[in-house]
Every structure is written in structure tokens, then in C-alpha cells.
Amino acid sequence: MTVTANISTTAVVGSGYMGGGIAQVLALGGHPVRLADIDRETAERARIRLIRQAEDFEARGLMPVGAADTIGKNLSAADSIEDAVVGADYIAEAAPETLRVKLDILQRISQSARIDAIIGTNTSAIPIGELAAAVVNPERFLGVHWMNPAPFIPGVELIPGPNTAPEAIDVAEALIVKSGKIPARVADTPGFVANRLQFALYKEAMRIVEEGTATPAQIDAVVSNSFGFRLALFGPFAIGDMAGLDVYEAAYRTLETAYGDRFSPPESLTRIIKNGDLGLKSGRGILDIDAAETEALLAYRDHAYARLSQLRVELGKAPGL
Numbered sequence: 001m002t003v004t005a006n007i008s009t010t011a012v013v014g015s016g017y018m019g020g021g022i023a024q025v026l027a028l029g030g031h032p033v034r035l036a037d038i039d040r041e042t043a044e045r046a047r048i049r050l051i052r053q054a055e056d057f058e059a060r061g062l063m064p065v066g067a068a069d070t071i072g073k074n075l076s077a078a079d080s081i082e083d084a085v086v087g088a089d090y091i092a093e094a095a096p097e098t099l100r101v102k103l104d105i106l107q108r109i110s111q112s113a114r115i116d117a118i119i120g121t122n123t124s125a126i127p128i129g130e131l132a133a134a135v136v137n138p139e140r141f142l143g144v145h146w147m148n149p150a151p152f153i154p155g156v157e158l159i160p161g162p163n164t165a166p167e168a169i170d171v172a173e174a175l176i177v178k179s180g181k182i183p184a185r186v187a188d189t190p191g192f193v194a195n196r197l198q199f200a201l202y203k204e205a206m207r208i209v210e211e212g213t214a215t216p217a218q219i220d221a222v223v224s225n226s227f228g229f230r231l232a233l234f235g236p237f238a239i240g241d242m243a244g245l246d247v248y249e250a251a252y253r254t255l256e257t258a259y260g261d262r263f264s265p266p267e268s269l270t271r272i273i274k275n276g277d278l279g280l281k282s283g284r285g286i287l288d289i290d291a292a293e294t295e296a297l298l299a300y301r302d303h304a305y306a307r308l309s310q311l312r313v314e315l316g317k318a319p320g321l
């Protein structure tokens with residue numbers, strides 16, 4: 001089966017929080033977007049809300065001049081899912097995160113859409129292989145996982161299912177790049193990469209609260225002012241290589257003694273350390289960082305952290321927190 005090579009017209013099924021944001025991005029990128037929800041009235045209310053919101057974004061300089069007009073011209077409300085997807089090249093599914101609901105909706109989408117139309121689900125954690133069972137021609141189906149709020153968060157995970165055609169991933173990736181986003185292809189496992197990590201952190205944070213060690217507000221302050229601050233610029237492996245992997249291993253040993261197996265040092269970390277690879281300080285760590293770039297990387301890091309600190313001062317305290 002071949003999939004469409006060019007995406008012009010699009011549909012978004014589920015016009016809530018995520019579907020609304022995805023629709024704004026696609027419409028701003030010049031794609032006609034047909035919005036579908038449980039009924040026409042709901043889709044129409046979403047269309048009006050999304051245009052008003054885009055006007056506000058534009059007025060605050062968060063979207064370019066003319067953005068709301070472009071979005072308004074490209075957005076339309078459909079009578080039904082079938083009506084929305086019938087002529088679309090690309091369909092984003094952003095319905096509630098309930099397996100039964102998604103299976104039903106994906107079946108309806110794939111029965112009514114063109115046979116070569118690409119279908120991307122925005123599921124947060126359900127494996128694509130499980131959802132693909134409901135899709136007619138699953139070769140054109142994949143996970144396209146946007147982050148919230150979609151207009152402003154750069155990353156989008158692309159998750160091929162067991163039957164996804166390579167061309168479908170390529171075309172979806174091109175759409176994401178054209179939309180100004182940064183795609184990452186990841187494997188089809190529950191929670192993919194972003195949510196598996198995010199939810200691991202959330203669970204441990206909740207545990208700290210339950211133990212009475214810190215309050216939610218204290219934990220949020222610690223995270224956003226310390227390692228979470230770094231995460232705006234680097235991932236855990238770059239941070240680990242900069243910190244020193246022997247330090248990580250030693251910390252895991254202490255945590256393992258206190259909290260048990262869930263904090264035992266990862267075997268691959270212990271192996272790397274035994275090899276003498278401790279990160280930047282030994283010239284080699286987990287990432288393949290060019291040793292000749294070490295000084296430049298650290299200079300960049302310091303500059304970026306200082307600028308990020310300044311930006312946070314400029315932005316001020318988040319209201320309500």
C-alpha cells in the first residue's frame with residue numbers, strides 16, 4: 001500500500017485541549033483543518049475558541065502577526081468524524097485516553113478516510129500496536145505524540161506501530177518539521193519515552209509526599225530550581241556525562257541501601273565505570289561527545305544556564321504558585 005506523499009488538507013478528531021492546539025499549529029502552517037468532535041456544535045464551539053485564543057496569542061506576541069487570521073481561514077467545523085476525514089491527507093486523532101473510545105474512533109476514521117491518508121494518534125501511553133488493531137490499513141497509522149501546550153512545546157514523538165510503512169513515518173516527520181517542531185522517532189512501548197520518564201518522576205515525587213519528607217510545593221520548587229532547570233537545555237545523559245558517572249554510581253549505592261532495588265545502580269552504568277569511562281572528566285561517558293568540544297560544551301552550558309536564570313527573573317513568579 002502506498003501512503004500519500006504530500007500533506008495538504010488535514011482533519012483533527014477530538015477538538016479539546018490537545019486536538020485544539022494541534023489544529024492551531026496545522027492551520028497556522030497553511031493546512032486546511034477540519035475539526036471533529038462528538039457533534040457539530042462541539043466542533044464549532046472549539047473552532048471559535050481556538051480563533052479567539054489565537055488572537056490573544058498574536059496580541060501577546062506569542063504567534064506572528066496575521067496568525068489568527070490564517071488560523072481562522074483554515075479551520076472549519078465538521079458535522080461528524082466521517083465528514084471531517086473524508087478528503088484529508090492527514091488525520092490527527094486526539095480523543096480521550098480510553099482504549100475503547102480510541103478503538104471505536106480509529107475504526108470510524110480509517111473506514112471513511114482515503115485509503116492512502118496518514119493517521120496519527122496523539123495517545124499518551126497506549127501502544128500503537130494495540131490501537132492499530134482497529135485501523136483499516138494500519139500501514140498508514142502511527143503515533144504522533146505532541147506535548148501540551150502543542151503550539152509552544154517543540155518536541156513531538158513519532159512512534160511506528162508493528163505495521164507502519166516507513167514512508168508513513170517519513171511523511172509525518174516532514175509535516176512535523178514543517179510545523180516548526182522537533183520530531184523524535186521512538187519505539188512502540190507503553191508510555192513511549194517522554195511519558196515513561198515523566199511518570200516515573202511523578203510517582204517518586206508522590207512517594208516523597210506520602211512519606212511526609214516534603215510537600216508538593218517544596219518538591220516543585222526543588223525540581224524546577226535544580227535538575228529540572230537543567231532539563232530545559234539538556235537530557236539526563238548529557239547531564240550525567242557532565243556531572244561524572246562515578247558520582248552517579250556512588251549516589252545510587254546510597255539510595256539502594258535506603259530504598260532497595262528500585263534504586264540499584266543500572267548494570268550498564270557500573271560496567272561503563274569499570275571501564276574507566278566517567279563522562280567528560282575522563283574523556284568518555286555515555287554519549288559520544290567529541291573530547292575536543294569539551295571546553296566549548298561547558299562554556300555553552302554556563303552561558304545557557306546564566307541566560308535561562310535571567311529569563312526566569314524577567315518572566316517573574318508563575319501566578320498562583
Ligand SMILES: NC(=O)c1ccc[n+]([C@@H]2O[C@H](COP(=O)([O-])OP(=O)(O)OC[C@H]3O[C@@H](n4cnc5c(N)ncnc54)[C@H](O)[C@@H]3O)[C@@H](O)[C@H]2O)c1
Binds near residue numbers: 095125
Ligand atoms: N492533556 C495533555 O497534557 C496531553 C498531552 C499529550 C497527549 N495527550 C493525549 O491527547 C489525547 C486528548 O487529550 P486532551 O487532553 O486533549 O483531552 P480533552 O478531554 O481536552 O479532549 C478530548 C476531546 O475529544 C472529544 N471526544 C470525546 N469522545 C469523542 C468521540 N466519540 N468522537 C469525537 N470526539 C470525542 C471530547 O469532546 C473532547 O473535545 C489523549 O489521548 C491524551 O492522552 C494529552
